[in-house]
Amino acid sequence: MTEFFINFPCFSIILALLASAVSTLLGKSAARRLTIIVCALIFCASLCTLYHVVCAGESVTYMMGHFPAPFGNEIRFGIFECIMAATFSLVMVLCVIGGAGSVIERIGGFRQNLYYIMADLALASLLALTYTNDIFTGYVFVEICTVAACGLLAARNSGKSISAAMRYMIFSLIGSGLLVLGIIFLYGITGHLLFPQLKESVASLWASGQYRIPLTAALCLLTIGPAIKSGLFPFHLWMPDTYSTALPGSAGILSGIISKGYIVFMMKLVFQVFGTEIFFESGISLIFLVFGICAMIFGSVGAIRAKSISRMNAYSSAAQIGYIYMGMGISAEIGMLAAALHIICHAVTKSAVFLSSGELIRVSGGKSDFFSLQGAGHRAKLAGVVFTVGAMSMVGIPLTMGFITKIYFARAGITADGMTLAVLLALAVSTVLNVVYFLKTMIRIYTPQKVGSQEHIVTGAPKGKMLAFSGLVLTVLNICLGLHCEPLVQLLRRGIEMI
Amino acid sequence: MIHNILHNYLFWVSMIIFVIGIFMLALDRNLIKKIIGLNIMDTAAYLFLGSLGYIQGLSAPIFTGKTMGQTGSELFINPIPSALVLTGIVVSVSVTALLLALTVRLYKKYNTLNLDEIIEAAGKEEDDD
Numbered sequence: 001m002t003e004f005f006i007n008f009p010c011f012s013i014i015l016a017l018l019a020s021a022v023s024t025l026l027g028k029s030a031a032r033r034l035t036i037i038v039c040a041l042i043f044c045a046s047l048c049t050l051y052h053v054v055c056a057g058e059s060v061t062y063m064m065g066h067f068p069a070p071f072g073n074e075i076r077f078g079i080f081e082c083i084m085a086a087t088f089s090l091v092m093v094l095c096v097i098g099g100a101g102s103v104i105e106r107i108g109g110f111r112q113n114l115y116y117i118m119a120d121l122a123l124a125s126l127l128a129l130t131y132t133n134d135i136f137t138g139y140v141f142v143e144i145c146t147v148a149a150c151g152l153l154a155a156r157n158s159g160k161s162i163s164a165a166m167r168y169m170i171f172s173l174i175g176s177g178l179l180v181l182g183i184i185f186l187y188g189i190t191g192h193l194l195f196p197q198l199k200e201s202v203a204s205l206w207a208s209g210q211y212r213i214p215l216t217a218a219l220c221l222l223t224i225g226p227a228i229k230s231g232l233f234p235f236h237l238w239m240p241d242t243y244s245t246a247l248p249g250s251a252g253i254l255s256g257i258i259s260k261g262y263i264v265f266m267m268k269l270v271f272q273v274f275g276t277e278i279f280f281e282s283g284i285s286l287i288f289l290v291f292g293i294c295a296m297i298f299g300s301v302g303a304i305r306a307k308s309i310s311r312m313n314a315y316s317s318a319a320q321i322g323y324i325y326m327g328m329g330i331s332a333e334i335g336m337l338a339a340a341l342h343i344i345c346h347a348v349t350k351s352a353v354f355l356s357s358g359e360l361i362r363v364s365g366g367k368s369d370f371f372s373l374q375g376a377g378h379r380a381k382l383a384g385v386v387f388t389v390g391a392m393s394m395v396g397i398p399l400t401m402g403f404i405t406k407i408y409f410a411r412a413g414i415t416a417d418g419m420t421l422a423v424l425l426a427l428a429v430s431t432v433l434n435v436v437y438f439l440k441t442m443i444r445i446y447t448p449q450k451v452g453s454q455e456h457i458v459t460g461a462p463k464g465k466m467l468a469f470s471g472l473v474l475t476v477l478n479i480c481l482g483l484h485c486e487p488l489v490q491l492l493r494r495g496i497e498m499i
Numbered sequence: 500m501i502h503n504i505l506h507n508y509l510f511w512v513s514m515i516i517f518v519i520g521i522f523m524l525a526l527d528r529n530l531i532k533k534i535i536g537l538n539i540m541d542t543a544a545y546l547f548l549g550s551l552g553y554i555q556g557l558s559a560p561i562f563t564g565k566t567m568g569q570t571g572s573e574l575f576i577n578p579i580p581s582a583l584v585l586t587g588i589v590v591s592v593s594v595t596a597l598l599l600a601l602t603v604r605l606y607k608k609y610n611t612l613n614l615d616e617i618i619e620a621a622g623k624e625e626d627d628d
Contacts, residue, residue, distance in 0.1 A: 136583055143590045147597055154601060159608045163621040166601050166614070170524065170533060173594065177521055177540045180587065184548045187580075241618075 005052040006060050008045040009077050009131045012085070016042060016124035023117045031113035032100055035120055039093035042123065046089055050082035054491065059498050061133065061196075070197050076133035076272075080340065080495030083488075084264050088126045088257045091347045091474075092119065095256065098355040098470030099249015102362070106247060107155050118151035122253060126261040133195050135183050135273070138265055142179060146172045146229070149258050152250040153242060161245040164238075171238045175228035175262075182221030186273070189214055195272040206278050216282050222269050223284055226262040232325055233295030236318035240306070243314035244368065248358025251310070252351035255317040260343045263324055267336070271499045276332035289329030289419060293426040295322025300433030304440075308368040309357050312437055313350070316394060319430060320346045323409060330412045330423065333496070338408035340492050341485075345393065345401040348481070352474035353390035359383035359467055360445060370441070375449035377442075382464070384445055386471035391438035393478050396431055400482040404489075406431070509550035516543035530602045530612045534595060541591040545584045552580030 019038040023031040053060065059078030066072070077085075096119055103115055125145035132138050146169065154165035187193060189211050190201035205211050228235040243251045270279045279285055299319025306312040320342070327339030357368075363379040364372045377384030393400035406427065413423030481488060504511060520543055523536025553576050560575035606612060609620050 136586070140586060140590060143594060147594065150597060150601075159605070159617075159624060160621045162601055162604050162608075163614075163617050166530070166598075166605065167618070169594075169598060169601070173537055174521060174525055177517070177524070177537075177544065180541075180544050181517065181547075184544060184551070187548070187583075188551045193579075 005048060006062055008049045009075055009081075009085070009127070010062060010064065012042040012045050012089075013075075013124055013127045013131065016120050016127060020117045020120035020124065023113050023120060026113060028110070028112035028116075031116040032096070032103075035096050035116040036093055038120065039089050039096060039123060042127070043086055043089040043093060046082055046086035049077060050079065050086060050491075053077065053079055053082055054494075069194050070192060073137060074133040074194060075128075075131040076195070077131050078495055078498040079491055080499045081130050081268075083491060083495060084130045084260075084340075084343070085127055087344050087347050088130065088261065089123060091256050091351050092123050092126075092253060094470040094473055095249045095252040095351050095355065098351075098467045099247055099252065099358070100466050101464075102247045102249060102358055103155075108157065111155060111157070115152065115155045118148045118155070119253065122148035122152065122258060126257060129261045129265040130268075132265075132268075133272075134193050135186065135195065135198065135269070136193050138269075139176075139180055139183055142226075142229070142262065142265065143176055145258060145261055146176065149254055152253060153246050155250065156245070156247060158245070160241075164241045164245045167238045168242045171231075171235060172229050175225045175235075177225075178221045178228065179225030182218045182225060185214055185218035185221065189218065195268070198273045199275060202274055202278065215278075216284075219274055219278070219282055219284055222273075223266055223288070226266040227288075227291075227325065230259040230262045231318055231321055233291055233298055233318065233322060236295065236299065236315075236321070239318050240302070240311045240314040243317065243354070244308060244310035248355050251313070251358075252354040255314070255354060256347040256351035259317070259321060260324075260347055263321075263339075263343060267328070267340070268499070270328070271336075271496075276336075280332065285329045287329070288325045289416075289423075292322045292324070292326030292329055293422060295319060296326065296426055296430040297322075297433070300430050300437065303437045304433060306437075307370065309361065309370065309373060309441060310368045312441065313353055313357055316353075316434070316437070317346075317350055319434070320350065320394070323405070323430075326423065326426070327409055327412060330416045330419070334408065334415060335412040336496050337489070337493055338405060338412045340496065341401075341408055341489065342405040344488070345405045345478075345481075348474055348478050349390050349393045349400075349402060352386050352471055352478065353394070355467060355474075356383040356386040356390065356471055359471075360387060370444050373441075373445055374447050375445070377445035378448060382468050382471060386475050387445070388442055389475045389478060391442060393482070395434045395438055398482070399479060401478050401485065403482055404485040408489075510547060513543045513547035513550070516540075516546070519543075528613050528615050530598075530605065530614055530617075533614070534598050534602065537598070538591065538595060541587065545587055548580050548587070549584050552577035 015038055019034055023034055061074055061076045064073040103112055107115055125141040128141040150165050150169050154162050190198055192198045192201055231239050243255060296319050299315050299322055302315035303312045306315055324339045324342050327335045359380045360376040360383050361368045364376050393402035396402045396406035409427055413420055416423055517540055520536050520540025524533050524540060527533050557576045560578035605617055609617050
């Protein structure tokens with residue numbers, strides 16, 4: 001039976017790729033159903049693999065094809081990888097279900113199944129980024145992920161969304177260029193592409209003191225590339241336009257999981273190629289810490305100044321990405337644990353926030369500015385509740401998962417040498433700023449509309465059921481994890497030790 | 500120092516081309532020039548990668564009747580970087596095609612290739628779908 005389980009990660013990637021190919025032949029609703037089924041199957045497969053890895057107590061290296069290392073290609077999965085794969089596939093399936101209404105409403109005819117092809121491709125590339133043990137395969141799937149994300153953005157046939165997709169692509173390709181250069185540097189120095197061999201060579205070269213500068217340059221390029229792609233300050237400028245023009249489902253997928261896919265890949269590089277000692281010795285961690293703190297503050301300030309709910313959510317995403325990088329910059333154990341927890345927390349929360357804001361905008365006549373949103377929480381009651389719980393989680397109110405991650409960030413901050421004050425201060429300031437903009441929005445959506453003011457016409461058939469399902473699942477998950485997070489924390493702790 | 504630079508001249512040449520490409524991609528406002536910049540950047544990366552595997556005087560790693568039965572290491576250059584370059588070219592071709600497709604759509608809509616003008620025009624319009 002064990003033999004069978006270890007095939008699941010490889011099958012998941014192939015299944016998602018196959019689904020995207022088959023979707024081209026299907027009609028629009030069949031393509032949607034296929035995507036939902038495949039994502040759900042992959043979620044179950046990830047859980048099975050997780051169970052197997054937890055029972056076995058060690059990570060598994062799986063040979064792709066018939067050539068053993070160092071010539072062949074490999075995938076490798078431990079607890080960390082399986083948890084991330086399960087999170088990605090769960091959020092993907094809920095975003096596809098919840099976003100289906102807006103896709104039907106706003107994407108015409110045959111383009112709908114193109115949308116689901118891109119969703120399948122995005123999931124396949126995210127899984128490959130999570131599981132891969134080969135640096136060049138990682139690069140190829142980073143590019144596939146970028147193309148899929150661009151497809152999800154440009155699916156709406158409006159000038160705004162295409163120009164937003166263009167801007168996203170340009171930022172993203174700069175990141176990819178730096179990433180590939182870093183990979184070539186590393187290959188040039190070590191002559192390997194697989195993570196274990198790379199780690200061995202890098203460790204012995206670093207210990208001998210040879211090639212310090214090229215190795216540091218490679219580490220710099222390999223971390224800055226994904227940082228640009230995931231939108232770390234000051235490279236977050238594409239976010240507001242991109243997320244505000246995307247469909248709610250696409251924005252949830254992009255902000256919730258695609259930007260996290262790059263971070264997970266980078267975490268794997270840091271742990272499995274360079275090792276955390278080199279990462280912290282080289283000073284890159286300090287850059288992460290500083291830019292992460294800047295992102296937390298400037299992202300939140302941008303969110304306060306934003307004139308519409310979707311731009312506010314986008315700036316808020318930039319701030320939350322900052323938390324993750326700050327965690328990675330603090331320490332190898334608890335800092336990374338906090339960052340990994342926040343990846344899950346933000347994936348679950350932000351996708352719910354984007355989906356519910358999409359519904360709030362829809363019942364406000366398609367307008368996303370705060371004035372039009374007045375009373376939206378009464379017009380779409382469930383969306384209002386989902387948004388409120390999501391906002392509470394982003395702020396870090398107890399009973400939600402955001403609270404748990406904030407506690408871990410604070411605990412990590414206490415252990416940070418010399419940076420304790422900065423980290424704790426940044427956490428406090430950023431929390432207050434979060435409260436300001438989320439409270440402002442919540443007061444706005446729950447203020448009843450004045451009698452006789454402009455009537456908001458709700459166009460299109462109600463798409464409530466699917467959205468309600470996704471929103472409820474994400475909200476319940478958020479609260480459950482907020483109430484009882486210890487098992488997940490323990491698993492992630494073991495996963496980070498095993499990585 | 501000079502000796503090192505001369506010895507690694509392909510590295511320096513490709514770095515200079517890479518920097519030209521990345522600045523063009525990031526700073527030029529014309530979309531077509533941006534795409535050209537992307538390709539210059541990628542080409543520089545592949546030049547560097549290809550040069551890593553090149554060994555002076557040896558041939559391409561293709562077994563023919565003459566070379567059958569001999570081991571590859573004294574006859575051929577390192578084939579792995581060449582294979583990686585091929586993979587990379589496929590990636591950059593597909594990304595270029597996607598960018599060109601988006602550019603065509605934007606040009607048809609706004610009649611300009613200047614990204615600033617496009618963003619300005621797109622900002623003014625309401626959602627039209």
